[in-house]
Amino acid sequence: MEPVWNGLLTCDYERTRPQATPLEWDLYTRSLIHWPLVLMNDPQPYGQLRRAGIVDIPEPVHQAVTGRWHARLRDLDYVVDLTTQTAADRHAVTIALDSCDVARRDGDLPGLTATLETATAAFLRVNATHIVNWLLPEVRWEQLLTNLLGSRDNALTCLSALQLPTEPGHILATATAETDVASRRAPAAARREAWTTAVLLAAAGNDPMLAEVRALATVLGWAADSEERRKELRERLLAAARAWCDATDADPYRITTKNLLGEDRHGPHQDDHPSGRH
Amino acid sequence: MARTRTITLRDATDRSRYGGKATALATLLRHGLPVPDGLVIPVDLPDAQIADAVDDALTWGAPEEAVHGLIARSSAPAEDGAQASFAGVYASRFAPAEPEALVDAIQHVRASAATPAIRAYAARRGITVLPGVAVLLQHAIRPYASGVLAAEIDHRTIHRWTLEAVHGLAIPIVSGTQRGERHHSDSETPSPAAQTEIILPGTATELHQPPGEWIALPGIDGYPPRRAKLQTSGAGLLQLYPPDTDHHRAILTTALRDHLVETAAIVATVLHQDTIDIEWAVTPGGAIQILQARPLTSPIPEQPALTHKASTIWKGIPAAPGRGTGPAHHLTTEVSQTTDPAPDGAVILCDNLGTNALDALLRNPAGIAATRGGTLSHAAIVAREIGIPCATALPDDLLTIQAGTLITIDGTTGTAEFV
Numbered sequence: 001m002e003p004v005w006n007g008l009l010t011c012d013y014e015r016t017r018p019q020a021t022p023l024e025w026d027l028y029t030r031s032l033i034h035w036p037l038v039l040m041n042d043p044q045p046y047g048q049l050r051r052a053g054i055v056d057i058p059e060p061v062h063q064a065v066t067g068r069w070h071a072r073l074r075d076l077d078y079v080v081d082l083t084t085q086t087a088a089d090r091h092a093v094t095i096a097l098d099s100c101d102v103a104r105r106d107g108d109l110p111g112l113t114a115t116l117e118t119a120t121a122a123f124l125r126v127n128a129t130h131i132v133n134w135l136l137p138e139v140r141w142e143q144l145l146t147n148l149l150g151s152r153d154n155a156l157t158c159l160s161a162l163q164l165p166t167e168p169g170h171i172l173a174t175a176t177a178e179t180d181v182a183s184r185r186a187p188a189a190a191r192r193e194a195w196t197t198a199v200l201l202a203a204a205g206n207d208p209m210l211a212e213v214r215a216l217a218t219v220l221g222w223a224a225d226s227e228e229r230r231k232e233l234r235e236r237l238l239a240a241a242r243a244w245c246d247a248t249d250a251d252p253y254r255i256t257t258k259n260l261l262g263e264d265r266h267g268p269h270q271d272d273h274p275s276g277r278h
Numbered sequence: 279m280a281r282t283r284t285i286t287l288r289d290a291t292d293r294s295r296y297g298g299k300a301t302a303l304a305t306l307l308r309h310g311l312p313v314p315d316g317l318v319i320p321v322d323l324p325d326a327q328i329a330d331a332v333d334d335a336l337t338w339g340a341p342e343e344a345v346h347g348l349i350a351r352s353s354a355p356a357e358d359g360a361q362a363s364f365a366g367v368y369a370s371r372f373a374p375a376e377p378e379a380l381v382d383a384i385q386h387v388r389a390s391a392a393t394p395a396i397r398a399y400a401a402r403r404g405i406t407v408l409p410g411v412a413v414l415l416q417h418a419i420r421p422y423a424s425g426v427l428a429a430e431i432d433h434r435t436i437h438r439w440t441l442e443a444v445h446g447l448a449i450p451i452v453s454g455t456q457r458g459e460r461h462h463s464d465s466e467t468p469s470p471a472a473q474t475e476i477i478l479p480g481t482a483t484e485l486h487q488p489p490g491e492w493i494a495l496p497g498i499d500g501y502p503p504r505r506a507k508l509q510t511s512g513a514g515l516l517q518l519y520p521p522d523t524d525h526h527r528a529i530l531t532t533a534l535r536d537h538l539v540e541t542a543a544i545v546a547t548v549l550h551q552d553t554i555d556i557e558w559a560v561t562p563g564g565a566i567q568i569l570q571a572r573p574l575t576s577p578i579p580e581q582p583a584l585t586h587k588a589s590t591i592w593k594g595i596p597a598a599p600g601r602g603t604g605p606a607h608h609l610t611t612e613v614s615q616t617t618d619p620a621p622d623g624a625v626i627l628c629d630n631l632g633t634n635a636l637d638a639l640l641r642n643p644a645g646i647a648a649t650r651g652g653t654l655s656h657a658a659i660v661a662r663e664i665g666i667p668c669a670t671a672l673p674d675d676l677l678t679i680q681a682g683t684l685i686t687i688d689g690t691t692g693t694a695e696f697v
Contacts, residue, residue, distance in 0.1 A: 003510045005510045008488055008489075138653075160689075163653055163662060171656060172636070227656070231656065
């Protein structure tokens with residue numbers, strides 16, 4: 001996110017992901033604009049597309065939408081629904097990508113096209129969670145935990161311990177069996193449990209605060225899970241899109257989500273004209 | 279048209295009315311040295327006549343010369359003297375070529391003469407300061423590079439000098455917020471810049487463009503054209519992200535550096551000084567412009583032995599708690615790029631981490647220092663998973679550290695520092 005300029009916030013993936021293809025930018029910008037709908041069923045778009053890779057968000061829209069989300073993140077019922085729904089979204093992408101793999105192996109182009117459309121639509125929902133990188137109420141949480149745990153250092157250490165994915169992150173997930181990832185992660189998992197217990201005990205006796213702390217602990221784990229699993233699904237989707245381009249002679253450096261979602265099946269092809277991105 | 283409120287820079291000879299900066303530059307102009315011409319508002323101009331002085335400035339010169347706006351610069355009688363430079367104590371302000379903005383800029387500069395900092399600085403230097411400040415108005419130039427140069431001269435021969443350069447305006451080095459490319463008479467090899475922001479005066483059109491738009495950077499012959507992304511803008515200035523290519527290329531050629539040093543010697547001779555401190559700019563055509571010249575008020579420092587000072591502490595985001603020390607080991611996310619295996623107990627320096635980092639991570643690194651990401655970046659998450667201290671969002675400058683240098687990472691405070 002760029003600094004606020006004349007009441008406008010800008011999210012510039014063209015700058016932060018300069019090597020990305022238009023498809024990758026499109027996946028980010030579409031899911032950014034629709035994150036309020038995906039994550040809290042709020043129809044207000046989060047800004048508007050300036051051009052491929054860049055979204056402008058009026059500051060009042062940012063304040064209003066994030067304000068509503070932050071309020072909901074204090075509600076444990078909402079947080080449980082959020083984690084359940086996003087896990088279901090990830091599962092839907094996984095199923096669709098598995099079907100893509102089958103269609104690709106079978107040389108079934110109509111099947112690949114259809115399953116890739118499903119996977120792309122489902123992934124746009126999953127990708128909406130990438131806003132956890134900068135839109136979580138970290139300042140509020142830090143203050144809350146500082147009050148509960150007695151120091152800012154304790155608060156930061158606790159926040160850090162709670163941001164642990166349930167399963168090994170995508171880097172450790174590539175380790176071979178001999179590495180024994182589980183035992184290497186065991187101390188971190190124990191730290192997370194210890195800090196969760198500590199902060200729940202600190203909040204005990206104050207029901208609203210206890211509920212907020214439970215919600216906070218759940219959201220932090222969910223955010224770490226979302227980031228690690230989203231990364232794996234994104235790589236798989238992009239690989240499936242490249243396979244579809246190979247099969248249809250489309251240019252992987254020029255296609256967008258429109259081509260994959262069936263909104264424009266006659267997308268840019270390899271021999272239309274050089275893209276210059278090869 | 280006769281002007282009664284302002285005087286052209288060339289004619290500014292009375293230091294008590296037009297200040298030290300303007301009269302020194304006027305002397306250089308009259309000797310044919312490359313100084314951007316301008317107008318000077320005298321110290322004693324009543325506030326009520328500022329609007330008229332602005333009219334002078336906006337009708338002076340060719341309209342295309344004001345395409346990047348104007349700069350209002352302080353020129354106090356005591357400024358740029360032999361005993362005291364008042365560097366950074368009085369204000370300067372850029373403004374678009376619009377009456378209201380220029381009036382604001384001039385008033386801001388004039389108001390800076392009444393700040394407590396002036397009195398405190400003068401008292402420390404043991405000098406008396408007269409009230410008021412003249413204002414030098416010049417068309418803003420949009421330089422390829424600019425900076426400062428300090429030199430000691432004896433019989434027209436330079437003995438020692440030091441020079442610091444950045445792309446665009448020199449504001450980042452004059453304000454001390456960034457490190458420029460440093461050249462020193464004791465070494466043929468400059469230390470590279472750590473520039474995180476390029477500042478340029480903008481055109482009216484550019485100043486209305488939102489962050490993310492591309493701005494063509496001023497270049498010089500022999501270098502390919504460059505462009506940069508707009509970070510933000512305001513008060514007549516554009517703040518740009520330096521292009522990635524700038525990290526790998528020297529700002530000044532040897533010829534340009536030598537030309538600057540020779541120019542400094544001429545400036546010193548004209549001003550009858552045996553030490554000189556100049557602010558300079560190089561325009562897209564490769565021409566040098568002198569923006570300020572004054573005697574040095576402190577000795578030229580020794581050449582820095584290290585690119586990074588031993589006391590340097592880089593501040594980032596705390597990402598995984600703990601503290602670890604080890605030799606620096608660079609790791610890239612480019613899977614295709616092969617690097618030497620990380621030694622056990624190393625501090626991994628990276629922008630972020632990819633799956634190719636697994637081997638290094640399993641060698642019990644002492645810490646991870648990443649220049650990108652936050653608390654949920656992949657580097658941060660994997661660091662927490664296996665209990666390695668980690669700081670993210672550290673300055674890119676960190677990636678220039680020589681491999682093997684002992685570094686301490688504090689993942690609780692989010693810092694990296696030399697041992």
